[in-house]
Amino acid sequence: MSSGDEREVREGRGERDGRGKAVSALGRPWRAPLDHSGPVFVAGRGAWLVDRSGHRVIDATSGALNVFCGHGVEPVVDAFLAQLRTLAHVDMAQGLAGPAHRLADGLRDIRGHGGERFFFANSGSEAIELAVGLASRYWAAVDERRTDMVAFERGYHGSTALCQALSGLPQTGHAPGQGSVRVHHLTFGGFIGAGQRSEAARAYITARLRSLLAGSAAGTVLIEPFLNVGGGIRLPEGLLGDVRRVCDEYGALLVLDEVFTGMGRTGAWFAHEHPGVRPDLTAFSKGLTNGVCALSAVAADRRVLDRLPAGSIVPYGHTMSASAAACAAASATLEHIRRTGAVEAARASGARLLGALERELSGTDGVVDVRGHGLALSVELDGPDCAGSVQRVVYDLGAYTRQQGSTVLLAPPACLSGAEEERLVDHLVTGVRKVVAAR
Numbered sequence: 001m002s003s004g005d006e007r008e009v010r011e012g013r014g015e016r017d018g019r020g021k022a023v024s025a026l027g028r029p030w031r032a033p034l035d036h037s038g039p040v041f042v043a044g045r046g047a048w049l050v051d052r053s054g055h056r057v058i059d060a061t062s063g064a065l066n067v068f069c070g071h072g073v074e075p076v077v078d079a080f081l082a083q084l085r086t087l088a089h090v091d092m093a094q095g096l097a098g099p100a101h102r103l104a105d106g107l108r109d110i111r112g113h114g115g116e117r118f119f120f121a122n123s124g125s126e127a128i129e130l131a132v133g134l135a136s137r138y139w140a141a142v143d144e145r146r147t148d149m150v151a152f153e154r155g156y157h158g159s160t161a162l163c164q165a166l167s168g169l170p171q172t173g174h175a176p177g178q179g180s181v182r183v184h185h186l187t188f189g190g191f192i193g194a195g196q197r198s199e200a201a202r203a204y205i206t207a208r209l210r211s212l213l214a215g216s217a218a219g220t221v222l223i224e225p226f227l228n229v230g231g232g233i234r235l236p237e238g239l240l241g242d243v244r245r246v247c248d249e250y251g252a253l254l255v256l257d258e259v260f261t262g263m264g265r266t267g268a269w270f271a272h273e274h275p276g277v278r279p280d281l282t283a284f285s286k287g288l289t290n291g292v293c294a295l296s297a298v299a300a301d302r303r304v305l306d307r308l309p310a311g312s313i314v315p316y317g318h319t320m321s322a323s324a325a326a327c328a329a330a331s332a333t334l335e336h337i338r339r340t341g342a343v344e345a346a347r348a349s350g351a352r353l354l355g356a357l358e359r360e361l362s363g364t365d366g367v368v369d370v371r372g373h374g375l376a377l378s379v380e381l382d383g384p385d386c387a388g389s390v391q392r393v394v395y396d397l398g399a400y401t402r403q404q405g406s407t408v409l410l411a412p413p414a415c416l417s418g419a420e421e422e423r424l425v426d427h428l429v430t431g432v433r434k435v436v437a438a439r
């Protein structure tokens with residue numbers, strides 16, 4: 001960042017508030033319009049970020065949870081720039097370009113589901129809309145009464161109006177009755193902390209799903225394998241398999257929201273590979289271009305596509321859908337993940353981090369639960385204030401984390417070295433102890 005740019009971030013460009021303080025023109029996502037609090041970053045490399053005061057922190061947020069291989073991966077940046085120079089984009093509804101074909105075929109190879117087709121959009125929210133749109137086309141052909149959906153109350157599926165209606169989280173702007181779809185929400189009942197991934201919670205959720213599918217017009221079940229914004233919650237072992245079985249019993253479609261968990265985050269290319277579940281539709285996005293540009297995708301099983309009304313089009317598309325440059329960046333990301341063994345690294349690194357955090361923090365004052373799935377790790381504290389304080393102290397110590405309510409979420413990149421893992425654990429443990437001791 002040049003010193004001119006930096007001055008601009010600090011002081012705005014001439015506009016002043018009532019007290020004469022300079023105001024920046026920037027409006028941020030998920031913040032009040034004039035809220036410019038928080039660190040200002042100027043550089044990122046590997047697992048590290050640098051803020052404008054020169055303070056270096058381990059990026060345990062992987063950008064916006066999407067820089068899975070670490071910042072500044074040259075082959076991905078090079079592939080993106082080379083494609084931009086050759087052919088940035090054509091309208092994929094009119095014509096075709098090679099990079100999108102190559103990416104779709106590359107994704108089919110890694111998923112190993114022969115009968116899949118890949119549709120591209122830009123954001124995770126759009127991928128969810130696309131998947132839900134395909135599901136509703138399916139039901140229009142198969143049984144037009146089954147338009148309702150089932151989703152987790154604490155699920156988060158994005159920020160478009162439909163996605164907000166699907167999510168049950170108050171903080172993401174859900175207004176009851178909003179949107180055109182009727183949603184029945186699954187809950188964890190009275191289960192909290194480690195209880196949320198217990199056998200009893202598994203039985204409770206499965207029974208609730210069965211009763212919802214038996215007693216409503218719901219034909220589609222939408223689930224995140226790890227509830228990210230809802231509190232970094234790991235689902236009970238075996239639940240996804242149960243959900244698949246119950247969906248099959250009632251002929252319902254299973255749509256997985258792997259926007260966060262897809263592309264290696266949990267130590268498998270996709271989280272549903274762990275239990276060997278085959279979804280009907282999978283939406284994914286984060287990690288697909290390693291944060292170089294926006295891209296999301298939906299993998300649609302032929303079982304769904306073959307039942308769409310004859311001659312039916314896929315009712316979705318954007319100006320930048322399947323952009324050649326974005327697809328080239330994504331193919332280079334797949335190649336980089338394969339070449340560096342990032343998926344296996346995420347599994348091993350996640351297991352080491354979880355083991356160390358459990359050893360140091362489980363059962364200690366202020367800590368409700370420690371859990372994780374690959375490189376998605378949660379330290380649940382006894383309130384959002386505590387989580388916020390821990391996050392601030394940890395930042396000063398040298399790591400950048402993400403607060404989800406009472407939980408401090410760690411989602412570092414897979415390039416984390418052993419020494420960086422130790423540092424990250426050390427900062428977090430010190431942060432929790434300091435905050436709890438000071439109360």
Ligand SMILES: Cc1ncc(COP(=O)(O)O)c(C=O)c1O
Nearest residue numbers: 123124125156157158228259260
């Ligand atoms: C599980 C999940 N679904 C959907 C989304 C929405 O993706 P986007 O912000 O790219 O629209 C997110 C974003 O954090 C997510 O974590």
